[in-house]
Amino acid sequence: MAETLKKLDDLVALCKRRGFIFQSSDIYGGLASCYDYGPLGVELKRNVKNAWWKSVVQTRDDMVGLDCSILMHPMVWKASGHVDKFADLIAECKKCNTRTRVDHLQGVENEETTHHEQPEAAMAKDGLNDKVCPKCGTTGQFTEPMPFKLMFETQMGANVDDSMKVYLRPETAQGIFTNFSNVLNTTRLKLPFGIAQIGKSFRNEVTTKAFIFRTREFEQMEIEFFCVPGTDEQWWEHWKNERMKWYLDLGIRKENLRFRPHADDELAHYAKACVDIEYLFPFGQGDWQELEGIANRTDYDLRQHQRGMRSITKWFENGRDTEKTPLVDEPDDWSKGPLSYFDDESRKRYIPYVIEPSAGVDRGMLAFLVDAYAEEEVRGEKRNLLRFHPSLAPIKAAVFPLVKKDGMPEKARTIYNELRQYFTSFYDQKGAVGRRYRRQDEAGTPFCITVDGQTAEDNTVTIRDRDSMEQTRINCDKLLGYLREKLGI
């Protein structure tokens, strides 16, 4: 009987031992909440991103991709609301001086709730008298909550007269909104259509948590799906189902996934609806946590950017000080503004509505790792394995000569050289073959191919299946076709 992951520490240890994930700047003692992906991790990460891209761009007629710069005009973040509002409410424990996100403080009985853009909602609750400091355990000894800005700031430009404060983007979404008309004007797309982007985002998170779950530098996979107002609810449903299906199709167990609709007091003021896809992570006693949010953002963002565009003169007048530049009001004819859409059929101009499925690459990876993790006892010995879906597995096939003689290494290398033209493969001739199998189990490799004594006689090799450990013989001429079919590549 296979055991699933009980403690996150076991997975952290496996990830380090096998080269999936390392602490950033490890040799200097590490940099908190930043991680590096090792040889296996980088393959897994790329596979997650490719699976997403295939599902939301490659196989759809109504989606295109984009790759925007991380540094953007600072007024982008004014218009989006981030400069003024992207903050967490924090409170400091008077005993040990640890600062914690107010919405992450556990009451004696309360659960944590909420979302970055909703600090007021969390604060409105009846004070912090019943809240416990997560560091020292003291109850109700907190300072007044205060906002803590989450955007990383930096300076751009060498000259005093043209340098300015810019921000590392805290989400990829705004780059999509700012390119809405560029994409519209350079493609033949008509509503409804969506733009997808994968890229790094940065947030100076207060509470970092559980390995790669919440980090200060992370990658997002975001879609802005533009649709005709009035059809937004139907598209929201569509994306909800599509995105849940994606996790299930990639092998995450159904019982570990759920939808969590946002409560009214949690919903951002502009959002008409929002639902999170949550995964049951093994933190503490088992904890449902957000993997992805799917929001109906209405026409809010494009309208805000129209205001931002109109505020540029004011920004120059204010010495390019973004924080001090208020956004000008919308004109009466805002619906015909520069980011509006002309609908050929209805002959009307309007601002599209937007559905935003926003997922984390790293957080998704953590869920795939947790869900794939298994420990088994085989003939009195423990075996660790990662039961990755074949399309996520960092290495698809490993090739071994049974022993280092009788032409076996040469034959195995020939097979390996052929397979690696089609998918990531691995060659290993070191140690007992049983140990080589175990190493691949731990890396999540679905198939191991062994060249043995019989190979020279009838050109067959064995294929061992990671999950069932069954071995079958196959003719080398059929090997590639067999593997490609099984791997779906």
Ligand code: ATP
């Ligand atoms: P939270 O309330 O947990 O801080 P959020 O609701 O602000 O997160 P969004 O802004 O909706 O998160 O971001 C979309 C997705 O990006 C999240 O569902 C998550 O997968 C990922 N994400 C956000 N912040 C981080 C982070 N600090 N580290 C890793 N992934 C993140």
